[in-house]
Amino acid sequence: MAGETQITLVGNLVDDPELRFTNSGAAVASFRVASTPRTFDRQSGEWKDGESMFLTCSVWRQYAENVAESLQRGMRVIVQGRLRQRSYETREGEKRTVFEVDVEEVGPALRSATAKVTKTQRQGGGFGGGGGGFGGGQPQGGGYGNQGGGFGGPQGGRSGPPADDPWATNGGGGGFGGGGGASDPAVRNRRVISSMSQPIPGRTPGLLRRSTTMAKPAARKPKKKVCLFCQEKQSYIDYKDTTLLRKFISERGKIRARRVTGNCTQHQRDVATAIKNAREVALLPYTSTAR
Numbered sequence: 001m002a003g004e005t006q007i008t009l010v011g012n013l014v015d016d017p018e019l020r021f022t023n024s025g026a027a028v029a030s031f032r033v034a035s036t037p038r039t040f041d042r043q044s045g046e047w048k049d050g051e052s053m054f055l056t057c058s059v060w061r062q063y064a065e066n067v068a069e070s071l072q073r074g075m076r077v078i079v080q081g082r083l084r085q086r087s088y089e090t091r092e093g094e095k096r097t098v099f100e101v102d103v104e105e106v107g108p109a110l111r112s113a114t115a116k117v118t119k120t121q122r123q124g125g126g127f128g129g130g131g132g133g134f135g136g137g138q139p140q141g142g143g144y145g146n147q148g149g150g151f152g153g154p155q156g157g158r159s160g161p162p163a164d165d166p167w168a169t170n171g172g173g174g175g176f177g178g179g180g181g182a183s184d185p186a187v188r189n190r191r192v193i194s195s196m197s198q199p200i201p202g203r204t205p206g207l208l209r210r211s212t213t214m215a216k217p218a219a220r221k222p223k224k225k226v227c228l229f230c231q232e233k234q235s236y237i238d239y240k241d242t243t244l245l246r247k248f249i250s251e252r253g254k255i256r257a258r259r260v261t262g263n264c265t266q267h268q269r270d271v272a273t274a275i276k277n278a279r280e281v282a283l284l285p286y287t288s289t290a291r
Helices: 061-070 185-197 243-248 265-280
Strands: 004-014 018-022 025-033 038-041 046-049 053-062 076-089 095-108
Touching: 018 061, 018 185, 025 061, 053 061, 095 265, 243 265
Parallel strands: 053 095
Antiparallel strands: 004 025, 004 076, 018 025, 025 053, 038 046, 076 095
């Protein structure tokens, strides 16, 4: 409704949720949450707790039963709902006002804890009534998969395939995850091979034969680079020969690697030494001159 104050509360449960039932049979659970602000004191280097705020929260119907079974005293929870004000009069005739929260969503805070969610049983429609929509046992009503669990149930939520379906199996399980179904790799491979071998009316049977193996690409032998200096049997590299040395310097002014030049280890070291000496006497620049 418009004009309502929405609030999100993070705190610890003061006590266990109290579950009650109205005269009409509706369940209602109430619990108190203590929210304590914490501030960091830079002088002492410690966290200090502020004044706690206590709020009473209430939740109704099936939600109330789930809260009563899931939450316990001391748990840190996150509550989202509508903040409302309620006034009452004590036995002594004093008028008081309290603030309460009509819960819309509540759950455990997982910063320093873990939780395992279990889908509840429902007697009507929706998602997975009676045993959970996903992997449930035997639902009582609507949802995904009636009378046999949703996805992966013991008796498959979907009806059987047509008799002339080439992808059908003779297993007793249906749906997703049934015995011997589409999830079995061996059965799936046999289906693919058998469907490819079946003749199609109006076509030549010989055209249906396909190769199931892929042609292996021809292995390429990498070309082995030969060291230029070893080929010419040159043992000394002159640092004054800048024309030769520039061939081993990249556009960024870096010495090219061996996998690019093809030099052997010794001559690559001699080239690096010659370039260093040429730069020290200003024959070669340290950086690239290209912009």
